[in-house]
Amino acid sequence: MARKKKVSMQDIADRLNISKNAVSLALQDKRGVSEEMRYRILQTARELGYGAYAEKAAVGGNVLVLVPERIMGYQDNDHFRFYHDMIWGLEKSIRKRGLSAVIVPIAVEMEKGLQLPRHCEEIDYIGILLFGIAEKEYARIVWERDVPLVMIDSYHRELPCPVVATAxxxxxxxxxxxxxxxxxxxxxxxxxxxxxxxxxxxxxxxxxxxxxxxxxxxxxxxxxxxxxxxxxxxxxxxxxxxxxxxxxxxxxxxxxxxxxxxxxxxxxxxxxxxxxxxxxxxxxxxxxxxxxxxxxxxxEKERMCEAAAEMLLSLKGAPSREMLRMYIPPTLVVRGSVRRIKDWDWQ
Known part of the structure; x- marks a missing residue:
C-alpha cells in the first residue's frame, strides 16, 4: 500500500497561492500576516491534515454559546424559528470538532444589568460564540473578558472582534x-x-x-x-x-x-x-x-455555523482585536410573491 504523503507548509501555500513564509508566520502565531489570512491558513492546515493542526479538534474543551433569551422564547416565535436552527447548528459544528457546546441563555434582566452568566467563572472554556443581536454594552463586557470571541449573524462596529455574518x-x-x-x-x-x-x-x-x-x-x-x-x-x-x-x-x-x-x-x-x-x-x-x-x-445557516466554529478555533487561544469579517453569501429562492411586469424589457 502506498504511503500517504506528509503535508508540508508548501502544500498549504500552494493551495492558497501565497508564500511559504506567510504560512510559517501564521502557524507560529507571528506578525506579518493579516488576521483574515491567518484564519485561512489555519483552516487550510486542518483541511489538509498538517501536523498538530490535524489533531487539534481532538483536544477537547468547552465553547460557550451565549444567546439572548429574548430570541429563544416561543413567545417570539418568528425569531425562534430562525435562531433555533442556528443554535443547534453551532452545537453540531462544535461537537464535530471534538468540543462541547455549552448553550447559555442570557436573560433580559442579565442583559440590561450587564451581568455575565456564572458559566464564565465556574467552568473552563476555550472561547465564546455570541449572537451579535445582544445589546452593544453587553457585547462589550463579553469582548473585554480577553478570551477568544466570535460574534454571529450581527455585530457592533465599535467592537473590533471576529464576526461571521450573512453577506x-x-x-x-x-x-x-x-x-x-x-x-x-x-x-x-x-x-x-x-x-x-x-x-x-x-x-x-x-x-x-x-x-x-x-x-x-x-x-x-x-x-x-x-x-x-x-x-x-x-x-x-x-x-x-x-x-x-x-x-x-x-x-x-x-x-x-x-x-x-x-x-x-x-x-x-x-x-x-x-x-x-x-x-x-x-x-x-x-x-x-x-x-x-x-x-x-x-x-445559509449551516455554512455560517461551520465558519464560526472554524474561526473560533483559528484564534488559537488568544483573542483577536482586529475586525476580521467572514460573510457567507445568501441564496435567492424564487417563489410566487413576485410578478413580472411584461411592458418593460429590462436588460
Missing part, C-alpha cells in the same frame, strides 16, 4: 436586482435599519441596487426605523397609511416583515403579487401566510 449587502442587492429584472422600477424598502447591522446592510444593498440601475429611491416608500420587534405590525400599517400611491414592489429586511406587509396589503384589498410584489430575507416558512410562497434570500 447582507450583496444579498439585498441581488434581491432588488431580481425585482428590476422582473420589470419593477418603483421599489420600496421596509426594514429596521436602526436596530441591527444586518438590516442596515440590507438597506444599503437596496439603495446600491437602485442607484446602480439608475432608479430613484422614493423616500416616502422607505421605512428604516422601528421602535422594536413588537411594534412592527403597527408601524407597517401606519407607514402604508401615509402613502399616496403604492410602489409596484417592496424589498423587506426579513421574511417576518414581508409576510406582515403582505397581510396588511390584503386587508386593504391589494393582491400580492398581482398588484404589489414582495421579496423577503431569511427563508422562513409561515403556516398562516394564506398560501403565499415568499420569494426570499435564504440565509
Amino acid at each position: 447582507n449587502i450583496e444579498g439585498a442587492y441581488e434581491a432588488v436586482a431580481a425585482l428590476i429584472r422582473s420589470g419593477h422600477r418603483e421599489i420600496g424598502f421596509i426594514g429596521s435599519a436602526n436596530l441591527t447591522t444586518s438590516h442596515e446592510e440590507r438597506w444599503l444593498g437596496y439603495w446600491s441596487a437602485m442607484r446602480q440601475h439608475g432608479l430613484a429611491v422614493n423616500a416616502r416608500a422607505v421605512l428604516t426605523d422601528s421602535a422594536g420587534f413588537y411594534n412592527t405590525e403597527r408601524e407597517i400599517a401606519h407607514f402604508l397609511n401615509g402613502l399616496e400611491a403604492y410602489p409596484t414592489a417592496f424589498f423587506c429586511g426579513n421574511d417576518r416583515i414581508a409576510y406582515l406587509l403582505a397581510n396588511e396589503l390584503r386587508t386593504r384589498g391589494l393582491g400580492v403579487p398581482e398588484e404589489v410584489s414582495i421579496i423577503g430575507f431569511d427563508d422562513l416558512q409561515y403556516e398562516e401566510n394564506g398560501g403565499l410562497g415568499m420569494t426570499t434570500m435564504r440565509v
Whole structure:
C-alpha cells in the first residue's frame, strides 16, 4: 500500500497561492500576516491534515454559546424559528470538532444589568460564540473578558472582534436586482435599519441596487426605523397609511416583515403579487401566510455555523482585536410573491 504523503507548509501555500513564509508566520502565531489570512491558513492546515493542526479538534474543551433569551422564547416565535436552527447548528459544528457546546441563555434582566452568566467563572472554556443581536454594552463586557470571541449573524462596529455574518449587502442587492429584472422600477424598502447591522446592510444593498440601475429611491416608500420587534405590525400599517400611491414592489429586511406587509396589503384589498410584489430575507416558512410562497434570500445557516466554529478555533487561544469579517453569501429562492411586469424589457 502506498504511503500517504506528509503535508508540508508548501502544500498549504500552494493551495492558497501565497508564500511559504506567510504560512510559517501564521502557524507560529507571528506578525506579518493579516488576521483574515491567518484564519485561512489555519483552516487550510486542518483541511489538509498538517501536523498538530490535524489533531487539534481532538483536544477537547468547552465553547460557550451565549444567546439572548429574548430570541429563544416561543413567545417570539418568528425569531425562534430562525435562531433555533442556528443554535443547534453551532452545537453540531462544535461537537464535530471534538468540543462541547455549552448553550447559555442570557436573560433580559442579565442583559440590561450587564451581568455575565456564572458559566464564565465556574467552568473552563476555550472561547465564546455570541449572537451579535445582544445589546452593544453587553457585547462589550463579553469582548473585554480577553478570551477568544466570535460574534454571529450581527455585530457592533465599535467592537473590533471576529464576526461571521450573512453577506447582507450583496444579498439585498441581488434581491432588488431580481425585482428590476422582473420589470419593477418603483421599489420600496421596509426594514429596521436602526436596530441591527444586518438590516442596515440590507438597506444599503437596496439603495446600491437602485442607484446602480439608475432608479430613484422614493423616500416616502422607505421605512428604516422601528421602535422594536413588537411594534412592527403597527408601524407597517401606519407607514402604508401615509402613502399616496403604492410602489409596484417592496424589498423587506426579513421574511417576518414581508409576510406582515403582505397581510396588511390584503386587508386593504391589494393582491400580492398581482398588484404589489414582495421579496423577503431569511427563508422562513409561515403556516398562516394564506398560501403565499415568499420569494426570499435564504440565509445559509449551516455554512455560517461551520465558519464560526472554524474561526473560533483559528484564534488559537488568544483573542483577536482586529475586525476580521467572514460573510457567507445568501441564496435567492424564487417563489410566487413576485410578478413580472411584461411592458418593460429590462436588460
